[in-house]
Amino acid sequence: MxxxxxxxxxxxxxxxxxxxxxxxxxxxxxxxxxxxxxxxxxxxxxxxxxYRHQVVRRSLALVIAALLLYVPANFLPIMRLNLLGQTTEDTLWSGVLGLYDSGMQGVAVVVFLCSMAVPLLKLLCQLAVLLSIRLDFGRGYGLLLYRIYHHLRDWGMLEVYLMGILVAMVKLADLADLSLGLGLLCFIALLLTQVWLEVTMSPHQIWQALSGEDEHARD
Structure with a gap:
């Protein structure tokens, strides 16, 4: 049209x-x-x-939900491995520490940035942008943060990390007794929430709202 x-x-x-x-x-x-x-x-x-209805309200709800899921997704056990009577629990954070302690500091930094730091920064930028529109305060900073968010989009790779987790689980299933942890469910929920947020948070409407062209976006 x-x-x-x-x-x-x-x-x-x-x-x-x-x-x-x-x-x-x-x-x-x-x-x-x-x-x-x-x-x-x-x-x-x-x-x-x-043109979506109540884009700011819906996006704010999804951002808050994603932030609530962030901590359990990164710090609760993803899987429990029982091998020869010894049980270990692995989290995303313990995986980063394991890489660092094993001498692969560069890989540990990349994994930390792409799976933990950048996704959190993206969510915080989105929250600040939406609040600046909702409260009609600091839209200049909102414009800056939204530009930063767009530069960070290519660095958050939760889906790649999830594929790595699934591949590791398939390979370990034949070697030891493997059970899923609550952290994996929270991680999947976090990934799906972020995808839903990307669809809901229409860039065109957000840019218009930040520039003051669309006052209805606050509703």
């Missing part, structure tokens, strides 16, 4: 009235849409954005 802009009238349009496709770079007039409508590029069909 987008119309490409006429090149002859393009200079007369204000920059706020234009939008560019991220895939094919088509510059077009920004269409007016209501809640639930999706805006697509007329050239390549790429989804530019979807």
């Amino acid at each position: 987008s119309d490409s802009a006429d090149p002859q009238t393009m200079p007369e349009l204000p920059i706020e009235a234009l939008i560019a496709c991220h895939e094919c770079d088509l510059l077009m007039r920004k269409p007016d849409c209501t809640e639930g409508e999706r805006v697509e590029c007329p050239r390549c069909g790429y989804e530019l954005y979807t």
